[in-house]
Amino acid sequence: MILKPLDENLRAFFLNVMSEKENVYKSYDKIAEWFASNRPGQLIEKPYIDRLQLLLPNQATILDLGCGNGKPIMGYLLQSGFQVVGVDASEKMLDLAKQNFPAETFLLQDMRELQIGNKFDAIIAWHSFFHLPAIDQPKMIEIFANYLVPGGMLLFTSGSERGEAWGLNGGENLFHASLDSDEYRLLLQNHQFEIINHTVNDAACGNATVWLAQFNPQ
Template identity: 25%
Template sequence: MDPEDPKEIVRRGYDIVSSRYDEAYGAETKYRQWLGDVRRRIPPGGTVLDLGCGSGVPVARDLAADGYRVIGVDISEVQIRRARARVPEAEFICADASAVSFEAASFDAVVSFYALIHIPLPEQPPLLRRIAEWLRPGGWFVATTGYGARTGVEENWLGSGAAMWWSHADAATNRTWITEAGLTVEREEFVPEGAGGHALFWARRGSL
């Protein structure tokens, strides 16, 4: 693997492919069903953290439009700049998701779609423990993770000329990490993509 810092590869890669990524993955309509399920699980006007928020569409845009308070975090300055322009009613922070900090019991939900898979494996369990702390009692963690284990680089991601780096464990390991963080996995499903796919977890913090 390239000895360059993998987080720098991720940051630079998303800086370069920001618009191309939205086009390739259908930003206007992706996650529609998932977001509908999120709305049904959290109180109206609740607070949601979007870890790996990208350009703010569709998660921050759609939830903010429905009256939720949304805070988005992304490592890419370009993604955050676009998110602030597209969703001015939400708050966006340019930061490493594994290093950001919030007060305990701050959120009704934490969502993270296709972002954990870019975080070095040793940093994922500590991040999951912090996420559990950030959730209010009864709050939800909704995230895509790896389905099969993989760590590596793609040199020409989405035909952009930019490299991208991934690091993820298999679904069983992710389930264990989420449970050990203090959350209860309520639902798990396979999300196909190309010849492979990802795991989608719905996990909940217990009520007091």
């Protein structure tokens, strides 16, 4: 059997799909203005953010990974008196964040290649971590641990079971991936996290699956 080379258009399509899968921030660059206008303004995440805040010292430092345009989560944390550093790989989203909060620190970085010179009291990766391919997610747990002080808190969202999915936003397909709950639990435990809360498909929070864990190195 002789295999024919892929048609150039088909090849370009597959390459584009792989790029969108591995680098979702490129899609966010295309829809930044649309996303800022259409993301619900109400803080449905508030119960989880409030619980996190109760576990932190006054004026704690927080790393918001995948901060987007900074609204509403980063804005709420700043209003609560916390010091927040925003990180996003989407240049367009970060431009909007800088307009919204010109006095704050923002870094254009891919969380998988994070380079920051200090550690934080908490890390939030809300609806950002789950855009990474499953193969990249285990390494991120180690990165989370590397950038937390002892006793630091980690808040992130995931899927509820292992798999991949695509969601249409602003005309762009956004990739999502998840491990299963037992895999996350084992990864967290292996990196010395104690799981404080794990809520699956919270209907009051857009069906988010939420993890809250504390870094307790021995």
